Amino acid sequence: MQKKERISTLQVIFMTMLFEIGSTPLFLIGGTVKQDSWLAMSIGAAAGFLLLLLLLWIQKHSSGQNLMNMLTAHFGRFSGSLLGGIYCLYFAYQSMRNVRDLGELTAMTLLPRTPVSLTMLLFVLIALYAIWKGTEVIFRLPEILLPLVLFFYGVIVLLLGIMGAIDLGRLLPVFESSPGMLVQTALPDILSFPFGQMIVFLMLWSLWDKPGVPYKQSLVAYALISLFLIFMNIVNMAVLGPTIAGISQLPLLKVVRTLSNLKFIERLDILVTIQLFIGLLIKMMLFFLCAVKGISVLTGKREQWWVFPVGAVIYGTSFLARNYTEHIAIGLGPSLKIDPLFQVAVPLLLAFSILLRRTNKRSSPQKRT
Amino acid sequence: MNKKSSAQGPGQDAPTHSVPAPQPLSVSLEANVQEISKRIGESSDVVFRHFTNESLSSSPLAFIYIDGLVNSEMVNQTVLQPLMETVVPKIPDITATDAYNLVKDQMLPIGSVKEGKTLESLLGMLFDGYTLILFNGMTTALAADTAGWEKRSINEPTSQGVIRGPKEGFTENLRTGTAMLRRRLKTSDLRIEEYKIGERTQTGVALVYLEGIASAEVLKEIRRRLNAIQTDSILESNYIEEFIQDGGLTPFPTIQNTERPDALAGGILEGQVGIIIDGTPFALLAPSTFFNFFQSSEDYYQRYDISSFLRLIRYSAFFVSMLLPALYIAVTTFHQEMLPTTLLVSLAAQREGVPFPALAEALLMELTFDVLREAGVRMPRTIGPAISIVGALVLGQSAVQAGLVSAAMVIVVSFTAISNFVIPSLAIANSIRLIRFIMMLIAATLGLFGIMSFLMVLLIHMAGLRSFGVPYLSPVAPMTPRYLKDIFIRVPLWDMTIRPKTNLGKETRRQGKHQKPEPAKKLQKPEGENTP
Numbered sequence: 009m010q011k012k013e014r015i016s017t018l019q020v021i022f023m024t025m026l027f028e029i030g031s032t033p034l035f036l037i038g039g040t041v042k043q044d045s046w047l048a049m050s051i052g053a054a055a056g057f058l059l060l061l062l063l064l065w066i067q068k069h070s071s072g073q074n075l076m077n078m079l080t081a082h083f084g085r086f087s088g089s090l091l092g093g094i095y096c097l098y099f100a101y102q103s104m105r106n107v108r109d110l111g112e113l114t115a116m117t118l119l120p121r122t123p124v125s126l127t128m129l130l131f132v133l134i135a136l137y138a139i140w141k142g143t144e145v146i147f148r149l150p151e152i153l154l155p156l157v158l159f160f161y162g163v164i165v166l167l168l169g170i171m172g173a174i175d176l177g178r179l180l181p182v183f184e185s186s187p188g189m190l191v192q193t194a195l196p197d198i199l200s201f202p203f204g205q206m207i208v209f210l211m212l213w214s215l216w217d218k219p220g221v222p223y224k225q226s227l228v229a230y231a232l233i234s235l236f237l238i239f240m241n242i243v244n245m246a247v248l249g250p251t252i253a254g255i256s257q258l259p260l261l262k263v264v265r266t267l268s269n270l271k272f273i274e275r276l277d278i279l280v281t282i283q284l285f286i287g288l289l290i291k292m293m294l295f296f297l298c299a300v301k302g303i304s305v306l307t308g309k310r311e312q313w314w315v316f317p318v319g320a321v322i323y324g325t326s327f328l329a330r331n332y333t334e335h336i337a338i339g340l341g342p343s344l345k346i347d348p349l350f351q352v353a354v355p356l357l358l359a360f361s362i363l364l365r366r367t368n369k370r371s372s373p374q375k376r377t
Numbered sequence: 378m379n380k381k382s383s384a385q386g387p388g389q390d391a392p393t394h395s396v397p398a399p400q401p402l403s404v405s406l407e408a409n410v411q412e413i414s415k416r417i418g419e420s421s422d423v424v425f426r427h428f429t430n431e432s433l434s435s436s437p438l439a440f441i442y443i444d445g446l447v448n449s450e451m452v453n454q455t456v457l458q459p460l461m462e463t464v465v466p467k468i469p470d471i472t473a474t475d476a477y478n479l480v481k482d483q484m485l486p487i488g489s490v491k492e493g494k495t496l497e498s499l500l501g502m503l504f505d506g507y508t509l510i511l512f513n514g515m516t517t518a519l520a521a522d523t524a525g526w527e528k529r530s531i532n533e534p535t536s537q538g539v540i541r542g543p544k545e546g547f548t549e550n551l552r553t554g555t556a557m558l559r560r561r562l563k564t565s566d567l568r569i570e571e572y573k574i575g576e577r578t579q580t581g582v583a584l585v586y587l588e589g590i591a592s593a594e595v596l597k598e599i600r601r602r603l604n605a606i607q608t609d610s611i612l613e614s615n616y617i618e619e620f621i622q623d624g625g626l627t628p629f630p631t632i633q634n635t636e637r638p639d640a641l642a643g644g645i646l647e648g649q650v651g652i653i654i655d656g657t658p659f660a661l662l663a664p665s666t667f668f669n670f671f672q673s674s675e676d677y678y679q680r681y682d683i684s685s686f687l688r689l690i691r692y693s694a695f696f697v698s699m700l701l702p703a704l705y706i707a708v709t710t711f712h713q714e715m716l717p718t719t720l721l722v723s724l725a726a727q728r729e730g731v732p733f734p735a736l737a738e739a740l741l742m743e744l745t746f747d748v749l750r751e752a753g754v755r756m757p758r759t760i761g762p763a764i765s766i767v768g769a770l771v772l773g774q775s776a777v778q779a780g781l782v783s784a785a786m787v788i789v790v791s792f793t794a795i796s797n798f799v800i801p802s803l804a805i806a807n808s809i810r811l812i813r814f815i816m817m818l819i820a821a822t823l824g825l826f827g828i829m830s831f832l833m834v835l836l837i838h839m840a841g842l843r844s845f846g847v848p849y850l851s852p853v854a855p856m857t858p859r860y861l862k863d864i865f866i867r868v869p870l871w872d873m874t875i876r877p878k879t880n881l882g883k884e885t886r887r888q889g890k891h892q893k894p895e896p897a898k899k900l901q902k903p904e905g906e907n908t909p
Contacts, residue, residue, distance in 0.1 A: 018856050118826045119711065130823075130830050137834060141841040148840040148854035278715060278825060285829050 014217040015147045017225055022150035023294070024209070024229040029157060030291035031109055032202045033240040034284050036259045038193050041185040042250035043178065046241045051194035053234035056203025060230055062355055063206060067213045068221045069362045075210040076305040082361040091354070092306050098350050099208065099299035100322050105343070106292035107131055107326040108335050110285065117261065117281050128326055135293040136319045139300055140312060143215060146293060153286050160279050161236075164264060165243060167276070173266050178249040179242065197340075200347030202237070206230070207351045211298040296322060399495035406513035410439055412496060413503075423503075426457075432465040434476045436513035446506040448525025455487045456508050456521050473514035480510065481519055489522035504579065528553070534636040534658075536803065542678040546636045551581045551655035557638040558585055558653070562645065566590070572603055580611035581655035585641075590648050590876070590885060595664055595845045599650055614654045614661050621663075623843050628811055630804035631844035633662040633669055640674040646887070647876055664845035668853070668864045671695070673801035676867050685866035692865070694799035699809045701793045702743060703820035703828055705786070706735045711824035727783040736821035738782050742790040743814065745772055750794075852877070869893075
């Protein structure tokens, strides 16, 4: 166990992709601009790409450090640790959102009569088990799960195509909303979910088993998966049309239910549920892991020591919202307003501090001891 | 190794129970013979024979061997005759040492002659089928290898049959096993290391591997674990397997076993380490990953397309065998809406008269099948047909007609059972037999969500498992794309240029670069010209 944990290049790529898929296709992102949501999403993805470049640049200039080390290095021991602690809470909060999402999703589709507390407990316990096993084990999971998830999405899209459910005419007219509206929708909302969540990798890139930063790999993975997400958004919209897609809680589920006249299996909900289960689990697990990692760096205790307390906090807080509507409302309201602070503002500060130090060092090397 | 004093009951008082120093031979022949006889407890199969050869020595000599462990003809011709009948030109004042050297160097026409200085080593050799020759006045004795006991001849393996491929299997004899391997791997890189494990059984255990191909780390670890074994007895390879395998608390096997020398050779050629154990035809292969258990040696004896297809069938059979009853329970109890209406109606009609819930029905049938299966293994051959009639007709058909179980359930259980036998390795097929029951219980309480959760737990468990340092799910997780040629499908042999190594050890090429059979370039041209 004393051996330093290492993750391979492929694992970084696979994890980036699976993490970004997460629960994203579940929701209709950018629903306010109706059929132009995919354009808004493209803008969000492009902005996310720039943000990713920034994050990678930060990582490059703090080699071997994770977010917590960076914060303490740049903002001082006390305020850095404080900020680190807040980040851990933020990660735990994001993790808890996924737990609740899954609990509600399960209640809605699979187990209407089983208490949500039980399914959520199971979910947290699975993640806890994986984190107990260590980072390396967690990073092995996408290597099996990502091909599976992509395969299932492929099956769904293929079936939709064969059944003639996809009508691209529903995307017309393009650019009905003004470019200003699109940008407004994309920034900061779509940027913060899902694209800005790449911030968690600031905790993980330092584990890469090669020297340096996986620049190319991360960017390629990100670009591919952004295209995939935009494509799924288009599929959602082309099957349901802007009106129905806008009002349904889980559009993807509705999309799949249009496939009811296959004679073999009546409803493919199960396929969707498996995908969402995997996506949510990985996302939740990674946030959970980063919260545990962060707090273990800050306190100097082993990660396994913190697994249970953090798990308990995540499980406990997942009950805070009284019902799913409130949970969604928080997610789309206050939550989206806070996200940019963590995803953009602090990284910008970090980048600024790095720049400052570099110019300082270059212009006056004699002043520094 | 901590040696318990042999042939002593556990009632002996503790302080004197520590490791006894090996007892050196005494000068007196009689004393030595007496001591050996005492140690063995005057067993009737031990033959003591005193004789004198005046030309060799004035004092008597003695042979000791165990009847049944030695080849009597060989003892007579190579030990008794030369020693008793040869008249050596009389050497004046011949000493015991002279006589000893004379016998050792000139009078034993036999391959292996060893010397023993302590009673323990002599006894060990005696039990290996050696004939001991004791001299008066000497504190060393000679032991001639005359081993030759009754053994089974080489037969077709009973547990791992093939349609095409070699039909010989290992036997219980260690030496036969190593010889069969040598015959397949005629290279000086083949190493055979022997160990004696088990205080009372002193079972021969041979570690076989290819130098330079097997990983040194893995070898070191296996040696360490083999040396650490302290046990009374090793009667079958599973004894070794349980003592050395990783992860005590896992339903998944991390060591393969095989009865087939070609499978063992194949594994060794891919960098695994083989362990052949005396007294059982089942040899072990380690380190083994999850995917090794789905490879059969026949995959390489058939065309690659059909082999790839069969591989995929095996993986699906694995999932069917693990999940089908659970899925049936989950769908019929929780998610009826998933089924097409007509199927749902027909299922409901079948279940109408069935008194039990789906879980009880499934458990009942699964347990029945496991009972039948166990009975099939244990029962005497001659009453086999009776069992199959009772099993197939009475339990299957009548249970449905009597309304105890639904016909659909019988189909589900039978298909599950058959799928279980598609998996080439019994080890992993057995482990999912147990997982299946847990799956069924979870499906009955939490439906599909429970099944997914448990699958995820299994996946995390397997991702964390290691076999001698090799991740259990490699080369898929952690993934090495160029090693995936022999995992889910099998590519043609000419394309497998690189040994599919695990992450330990070094990568080596196993065949030339351009092995794909193609018509020679020059020959092609005239052919083209000839065709109108």
